Amino acid sequence: MAIDFSIALTHLRNRRRQTAVSVMGVALGVGFFVAVSSLMRGSERDFIEKLVDSAPHITVKDEYRQPPLQPVERLYGAGAVSLRSLKPRDEVRGIRNYKAKLEVLSRLDGVAVAPALLGQVILRYGAKDMSATLNGIEPARERLVTQLVDDMIVGALDDLETTANGIIIGRSLAGKLKAGVGDNISVISTAGVVRKMKVVGLFSTGVVAIDEGTVYALIKKAQVLLDRPQTANRLRLRLAEPNGALALAADIEARVGYLAESWQEANEDVLSVLVIRNAIMYSIVGAILVVASFGIFNIISTVVLEKTRDIAILKSMGFNAGDIRRIFLIEGVLVGIAGSVLGWVIGYGMLAGLATIQFKPPGFTEEQGFPLYEGVDQYLIAGGFALLSATLAAYLPARRASALRPVDILRGAA
Amino acid sequence: MTGAAVIEARGVGRVLPGPVPVTLVRDIDMTVREAEFVAVTGPSGSGKSSLLYLLGLLDHPTSGRILLDGEDTTALDERGLADTRLRKIGFVFQFHFLLPEFTVLGNVMVPMRRLGRLSETAMRERAEGLLADFGLADQMTKRPDQVSGGQRQRVAIARALANRPRVILCDEPTGNLDTHSSANVFEIFAGLVHAQGATIVAVTHDLDFAAGTDRRIHLVDGRIVEDGPNRGAPAAAGTVAAS
Ligand SMILES: Nc1ncnc2c1ncn2[C@@H]1O[C@H](COP(=O)(O)OP(=O)(O)OP(=O)(O)O)[C@@H](O)[C@H]1O
Ligand SMILES: [Mg+2]
Numbered sequence: 128m129a130i131d132f133s134i135a136l137t138h139l140r141n142r143r144r145q146t147a148v149s150v151m152g153v154a155l156g157v158g159f160f161v162a163v164s165s166l167m168r169g170s171e172r173d174f175i176e177k178l179v180d181s182a183p184h185i186t187v188k189d190e191y192r193q194p195p196l197q198p199v200e201r202l203y204g205a206g207a208v209s210l211r212s213l214k215p216r217d218e219v220r221g222i223r224n225y226k227a228k229l230e231v232l233s234r235l236d237g238v239a240v241a242p243a244l245l246g247q248v249i250l251r252y253g254a255k256d257m258s259a260t261l262n263g264i265e266p267a268r269e270r271l272v273t274q275l276v277d278d279m280i281v282g283a284l285d286d287l288e289t290t291a292n293g294i295i296i297g298r299s300l301a302g303k304l305k306a307g308v309g310d311n312i313s314v315i316s317t318a319g320v321v322r323k324m325k326v327v328g329l330f331s332t333g334v335v336a337i338d339e340g341t342v343y344a345l346i347k348k349a350q351v352l353l354d355r356p357q358t359a360n361r362l363r364l365r366l367a368e369p370n371g372a373l374a375l376a377a378d379i380e381a382r383v384g385y386l387a388e389s390w391q392e393a394n395e396d397v398l399s400v401l402v403i404r405n406a407i408m409y410s411i412v413g414a415i416l417v418v419a420s421f422g423i424f425n426i427i428s429t430v431v432l433e434k435t436r437d438i439a440i441l442k443s444m445g446f447n448a449g450d451i452r453r454i455f456l457i458e459g460v461l462v463g464i465a466g467s468v469l470g471w472v473i474g475y476g477m478l479a480g481l482a483t484i485q486f487k488p489p490g491f492t493e494e495q496g497f498p499l500y501e502g503v504d505q506y507l508i509a510g511g512f513a514l515l516s517a518t519l520a521a522y523l524p525a526r527r528a529s530a531l532r533p534v535d536i537l538r539g540a541a
Numbered sequence: 542m543t544g545a546a547v548i549e550a551r552g553v554g555r556v557l558p559g560p561v562p563v564t565l566v567r568d569i570d571m572t573v574r575e576a577e578f579v580a581v582t583g584p585s586g587s588g589k590s591s592l593l594y595l596l597g598l599l600d601h602p603t604s605g606r607i608l609l610d611g612e613d614t615t616a617l618d619e620r621g622l623a624d625t626r627l628r629k630i631g632f633v634f635q636f637h638f639l640l641p642e643f644t645v646l647g648n649v650m651v652p653m654r655r656l657g658r659l660s661e662t663a664m665r666e667r668a669e670g671l672l673a674d675f676g677l678a679d680q681m682t683k684r685p686d687q688v689s690g691g692q693r694q695r696v697a698i699a700r701a702l703a704n705r706p707r708v709i710l711c712d713e714p715t716g717n718l719d720t721h722s723s724a725n726v727f728e729i730f731a732g733l734v735h736a737q738g739a740t741i742v743a744v745t746h747d748l749d750f751a752a753g754t755d756r757r758i759h760l761v762d763g764r765i766v767e768d769g770p771n772r773g774a775p776a777a778a779g780t781v782a783a784s
Contacts, residue, residue: 130654137642440638443599444652444700445627447620534600537634537712538590 131450134441135457138430145426150465152419153513157470160412160509162477165499167408171401173498178397181332182390183272183363184372187232187379189222190386221358228383229362237367238375241268242359244349250296250342251313252304259300259342261314263349263359272365275330275343281308282328287345293327297338301329314342318354416513420520423462427455428524438528439536452529459521460514467510474506544575545610547708547740548596552605555595565591566763569605573708573742578734580751580771581744583760589744590712592760596742597630597710598622610707627656631701635713637693639685645672645696646681652703671699675729691722698729702739709733711743715750727753 139146197213222228225242232240244263249256266284270276276284280298287293294314296306306312311323324344331338350356364379366372372389380387391398431438438451478499485494553569556562566588573579573596581589594600595607598614607614609629617625639648649668653659659667672681675695680688685696694714701709714730715723727750733739734755745751752771759767 130651133654134640134642134651137640141642436638437640440632440634440640441651442623443597443626443632443634444655445623445625445630445704446655447623449620450623450655534594537594537599 131454132457135454135461138434138454139458139461142426142430145429146462149419149422149426149462150469152422153416153463153466153517154469154473156412156416156419157467157509157513158473158477159415160512161471161474161505162481163408163412164505164509165474165478165501166481166497167405168500168502168505169498171405172500174401175398178394179369179390181274182393184366184369184390185364185376185379185387186393187222187228187362187364187383187385187387189220189360191384192380192386221355221360222362222383222385225359225362229359231382232362232364232379235375239268239271239365241265241272241363242346243269243361243363244346244353244355244359245361246349246353246355247317248342248352249315250300250304251315252306252310255304257300257304257339259296259340261316261349261352262341262343263346263353264343265346272363274332278330278332280329280331284328286327287343290325290327292322292324292348293344294324295328295330295343296326297341298329298331299335299338300340300342301326303339314352316352316354318352320352320354322348322352324348413512416516419466419513420516423459423517423520424523426462427458427521428527430458431455431524431528434528435531435536438531439533442531442533443537448529451531452525455525455528456518456521459517459525462521463514463517466517467513470509470513471506474509544577544740546572546574546608547577547610548573548742549608549611550596550602550605551608553595553602553607554604555591555600556603564763566595566760568764569595571758571765571768573740575740576734576738577740577742578730578755579742579758580754580756581742581758581760582746582751587760588763589760591763593710593712593742593744597632598626627652628704629707631704631706631709633694633697633701633709633711633714635716637685637690637697639693639696639700641685644682644684645677645688648685648696649699649703652700656704668699668703671702672696675699689722691718691725694718694722694726695729698726702733708740708742711741711745713744713746715745715747723747723750 221244229240229242232238242265246261246263247258248261249258264275264287266287270284275295279295282295284295287295294312296304301307304312306326308326308329311325313321314324315321330343344352346359350358364375366375369390373391376387376389376392441451442448478501481497482499485496487494549572550569554567555565556567557565569592581592583589591600595602598607598609598617609625614622614625639645640651643651646665646668649671650664653664653667669678669681672678672695675698677688677692677695677699680692680696685693688696694717698709698714709730711730715726718726730739730741730743731753734741743750743754751757754771757767757769757771758765
């Protein structure tokens, strides 16, 4: 064993309790880091999976990213006179020729696509009025793209096809209207059309805003109600590879001209909240390690103070400043390594404990466990961080030790 | 005095800088040759320890040069100086300065392990041999605080010898020992010089010790006032008594 290493080891061995406390500090830091990181990354993955699952991966809307140039601007755009208060050309709303686009998109590899026509309606049942967004859909395609099929709790999607003027509404909306399956409710559109429609099914997504504010009917019925024959204003895509949504959306947008929004873009705010959440949690866990490195700093500073005579004699024997510095750095690294290994065990134990916990959050019907991430990388990150902070904490006292002048100490001692 | 020069001091002076500069030693010219046993004496505060630190490359002269085996050490950096100490110089101080966590044997092996020239077994054999020579064969696995003061000092001497240094520099090696242990340490040094050709420079207050060496250098106020072969008689009574 190298002499500097064995000297470092004896220093630590002779201060068992202090060393144990320092090691424990690092171990707790590492353990909590692993546990928190596992929870954070697990819940984040779980959350993103739900996000990706629940919404279309790409939505093509009848909108443009840039407002279209008005004819007059196209003509006089570079003119010296600026034109204000133009009356914009009335565009026919909706995706033009949506069926052809639907065909093109559905032929892409690993892509399912469904059209939808969205519009605002008011549902009237008895004395109650509720406003909602009517989704005109094609059930056969819809089942491939959204989770509506899974969310159905009463009735089935196909009942829309078999019942004339069928409508599917959210369970909470049904509760508010006091209407149930089989009841006929009046649907009034912004185009002024009124239709009696029969509730054929109820769905529940668990998200109140959706369950209270969304209803489904066949797209043909919606076109009549909203007075938008032969149009759709949404094309919804589901991808086999959701992570490719960003690139594919850009590609589609370039091809069809309409705004194509990926799930990442649609949830940008939520995703950035995740980033902030991670930053906060990791700084808290990092703080534990910072506290732990004060422990290391403390023990090594104490050793340096107690060992000035030894340092002097080692230097007189022929140890150079680098050797002395190395001895004390090794002490920090040893504490860091021991703490990391113990911390891994603690972290692993905490994960094993968390994995056994089952609980029922409000709104869930089944017992849930913590979504845990179990990758090895978080152990390595925690260990690496602990080792780094241990080395940094040891560096200052080690440098002070290496700078001690043996003559001063020998003179003082003699 | 025909041996090769081991340490040479050429016009060496050491001044501590400060608002009131302190001169530790000045105008030191001396040569220590192979197999010489030199005592450095002088009153307290005369600069004996300071001189020893300079000769042992623990301190830098502010003027003059120190040569070791004919090589000028002025240009050596911290690393070079440490390396030279490791290979060529052994120190013995008044206090043993053994590492408390290591055994007696372990302490003697520290310089050898730092030098790293010998195998583990060869180092162990050498250390055991040295300790046995000094009557410590049955103390080797003890820790420094489990042996007597005289024994500790012998361990320190064994440690100083571990890397076969060119010169052993001692600062009051018997200063902390009773008469019997002092005599024992002196015998060890005398034996090393006369039987093995070791070179020793020892700062000492101990009159008997000084009287037994081959050569005496007497310092007063940081200056050599006397340097010559020892004829067994103590130096001028006044100067030694003053210390
Ligand atoms: N750091 C310092 N600051 C100021 N003066 C110092 C310092 N170190 C040494 N001195 C002075 O330098 C002189 C020489 O000191 P040194 O220790 O070499 O003497 P010494 O001969 O070894 O004395 P002793 O026999 O008591 O050990 C003394 O007068 C001492 O007070
Ligand atoms: Mg002295």
